[in-house]
Amino acid sequence: MQSFTHLFVGIGGTGARIVNSITADGIVKVTVNPAYYLLSNSERYEERLRNFFSRLPKDTFLWLVFEDKDVNHELGEIIIESAPRDTIRLAYVLTPRKELVDEKKPPWARDFETVFYDSLWDFFTDESVSLQDAFQGASAGIAEMFSRLYYYLESQMLVNIDYADLFNMIRGGNVGILRLLREVDFTWHWGIWERGLIGILVGNDFPLKGAHSILHSFQEILSEKDVIWGVITDENLNGRVEILSLLVKKW
Numbered sequence: 208m209q210s211f212t213h214l215f216v217g218i219g220g221t222g223a224r225i226v227n228s229i230t231a232d233g234i235v236k237v238t239v240n241p242a243y244y245l246l247s248n249s250e251r252y253e254e255r256l257r258n259f260f261s262r263l264p265k266d267t268f269l270w271l272v273f274e275d276k277d278v279n280h281e282l283g284e285i286i287i288e289s290a291p292r293d294t295i296r297l298a299y300v301l302t303p304r305k306e307l308v309d310e311k312k313p314p315w316a317r318d319f320e321t322v323f324y325d326s327l328w329d330f331f332t333d334e335s336v337s338l339q340d341a342f343q344g345a346s347a348g349i350a351e352m353f354s355r356l357y358y359y360l361e362s363q364m365l366v367n368i369d370y371a372d373l374f375n376m377i378r379g380g381n382v383g384i385l386r387l388l389r390e391v392d393f394t395w396h397w398g399i400w401e402r403g404l405i406g407i408l409v410g411n412d413f414p415l416k417g418a419h420s421i422l423h424s425f426q427e428i429l430s431e432k433d434v435i436w437g438v439i440t441d442e443n444l445n446g447r448v449e450i451l452s453l454l455v456k457k458w
Contacts, residue, residue, distance in 0.1 A: 211295075211370065212264045213357055218273035218282050221301060221342050225272050228350035231357040239286075241278045253285055260289040268295045270353070271319075274342075275302045280315045287318045297377065298322045299353075299385065301345070303338055308382050308399055312458045321381040321455055325349065352387035355451055359406055359439075368406055368437035376404045376435065376455060383455035400454035402433040408449040411440050421450065429454070 214235045217226030223238035243252040273279040298319045307324045316322045327341045405425050407418050418438050426434050
């Protein structure tokens with residue numbers, strides 16, 4: 208099985224916190240501090256960034272993780288411009304209270320294969336929650352999701368899912384969501400998505416018809432009915448289910 212380098216770049220405080228919390232063995236983690244870019248000697252910092260990212264291995268998965276801020280977009284542009292042409296460019300952007308899927312594609316998104324985003328909407332159902340608390344609450348879950356995704360792809364491949372499936376789903380300039388779930392609420396806003404890659408991890412005692420029911424529900428809410436899926440068992444889950452869902456729409 209072909210292996211790929213996965214480089215996760217945390218831009219800014221929130222991005223760095225997420226990337227530093229990823230626990231998967233084998234990934235590369237880098238943090239970028241906007242403060243250095245804004246100082247008077249920013250040219251030297253930019254040069255260091257360009258030198259580093261211009262030397263990425265062939266076909267690297269480059270994940271940029273950041274909050275939706277102008278300075279983070281500027282740094283992201285420097286990184287993307289510097290990376291080799293064969294780099295697989297992906298973004299995971301935190302956009303508090305803003306649904307990117309409802310907006311016109313911004314210029315900064317054009318250089319990514321897919322822009323995944325998190326509006327943190329599930330944290331803001333409680334109006335008393337501050338933005339800082341929402342970021343902190345989301346960070347651990349996002350880091351765990353990235354750890355799981357890498358683990359599935361590199362170590363314990365899900366049945367019917369491989370890198371070819373992942374490439375097929377993320378290529379072409381999409382907007383999307385990427386979630387690690389213990390339960391699925393299909394009253395959510397997922398009906399706007401077109402295609403999906405769904406990995407289901409279940410305990411040995413989880414009924415197979417339950418997994419099929421989950422997959423059928425995803426197929427119902429995807430407008431193109433295009434679902435790539437896989438199921439794998441883990442004896443430690445004891446009747447529970449874990450779902451890795453990657454849903455995209457052409458942007």
